[in-house]
Structure formats: structure tokens, C-alpha cells
Amino acid sequence: MSEQEQILFARVDNCCYFKLCGELRYTNASGMDDLIERLFSDATPCSQVVIDLNQATFIDSTYIGLLASLARYCQQQQLPKPTLFSTQSEINDLLFGLCLDQAFQIIQQPTHLAPGNVPADMTSIAAQSYSEQEQGRMILRAHQALLDLNDKNKAEFQPLVDLLRQQLN
Template identity: 65%
Template sequence: MSQDQILFACLQDSCYFKLSGELRYTNASGMDDLIEQLFEQEQPACARVVVDLNEATFMDSTHIGLLASLARHCQQHDLPKPTLFSTQPEINELLLGLCLDDAFDFVQQATNPSIDLTAVQSEANTDNEQGLMILRAHEALIELNNKNESEFRSVVDLLKQQLK
């Protein structure tokens, strides 16, 4: 499967995300909306979160920020760390370099999910809505640690300035 897509299923209080192909900000709004829906209530829809990146070939910082946001939501709701599966060396190097292994249980092994997953569609957003989503994702990234703060602070500041 080389198609760029985000798949999702919720089964017995466990939420499964499968991200594949090239994951760019242009196809991130569906995942952003889904994360917000899952965690908007006091009692979230997920008691456990699993993310499968084994078929991802590229991830931009917006998608990595969405993963950071997902981990932050789990922490805020006193849920276990989400589990992240990835066997892609380039993706793993990027995620480890941005310390996502601190926010996730990082598992470098293949998966063979036997559950039915549904495609998450990205909505057509205005430029301002897209900018706000990118800003939130990068703010979640810099909240992970000081290294990310120094690396992405200028991006966040620029986005804030442009969105005024």
C-alpha cells in the first residue's frame, strides 16, 4: 500500500491510527479533526491509542506535531502512553530526533492488523484554518522538550505573526 492515507478504527475502547504514504500538512486536517473529536469530552473515546507508521514513507513536521498532540491528549486524560509502530529507518530517525520516544511506547516491528479501518478524509480548510492547524501541531511539538522548543520556536512565531 503506497497510497497516501490515514486510516482509523475504534474497537473496544482502543483507537487505531494507520498512516501511510507521504504525510504532509496538505492531508493533515482530517487527522487533526479526528483527534479533537476523540478527546473533546471529559471521558475520551479512547482508553488506549495505537499508531502504525510502518507504511509511512515521509512525514512533515505538521504530522509529527499531530502525533505529539495525540500523546499530550492521552497524558492529559491519564491514559497510558500511546503505542507507535514503525519499521521505517528514515521515519524512526526523525521521530527519535524529535524525542517522540519520550511521549510514545516506540515499537520497531511490523504489524498485521486484522481490524477494519476506515479512511479519514481531510476537509477543505480555509488558509486561516489550515494555518491554525499547523500552528497547533507545532506548538504541541515544542511542548515535548527544550530541543524542539529551540528548533521550532521561529516557525511558531512566524505562524502567529502571519495569522494575526
């Protein structure tokens, strides 16, 4: 992952902050996937999730699926909808086109958190070394989360999910 492609994370008072920067592709999603898996199994779960995409320049369907899995986690834990900040019009078009506005509170503005609420020490999350099989399972989970959002996504991504399942078996 280059310096421009970063996943930054902080947990402050059980509020989980994600700052995703650069080109967000399945090829560099293993760190995010691993972090989400750890958060889901953590004994002290996040009580709120905030995601900042303002410095993201590209996001693929796997990453969108990882975001959808975060939203599903919040829903399962009966937490408020995650808040997602994005000022990138192309990314916003994709988010709304895939109906993520149903699962997130999307704020199309720069992140303006009160000075006391900004996580000072965000940790950079490193990519994990996934085998081809593990990477395939990550892509499958992400796309399954996307198609679980609504029927439109199901129609769009079901053929890919079926193909991935077939290849992984």
C-alpha cells in the same frame, strides 16, 4: 489525497487505532487534525492509542506535531503512552531526533496484533476542506505540541511558531 496517502482509523473497545500510509504532509493533514479534535472532545474517550506508521514513506513536522498532540491528550487523560509502530529507518530517525520516544512507546517492528485485536473495518478518513486560516491554525497547533515536548524542540520550532502566530493575527 491519493490512494497511497491514507489515514485509516478504527475504535475497538475504546482502543483507537490509526494506520497512516504514504507521504504524510501538512497539505493532507486536515483529516487527521479533524479526527484528533473530535477524539479530544468525545464523551467516551479512547482508553488506549495505537499508531501504525509502517506504510508511511514520509512524515513532515506538522504530522509529527499531530502525533505529539495525540500523546499529550493521552497524558492529560492519564492514559498509557500511545504505542507507535514503525519500521521505516528515516522516519524512526526523525521520531527519535524529535524525542517522540519520550511520549510514545515506539516499536520498530511490523504491527503484530493478535488476530482478535486487529480492527477489521478501518475507516478511511477523508481530508477536510480547511480555509487558509484553518490550515494555518492546524500547523500552529501541531508545532506548538512539538515544542511542548521538550527544550530541544522548543529551540528548533519556536521561530516557526512565532512566525505562524504573527501571520495568523
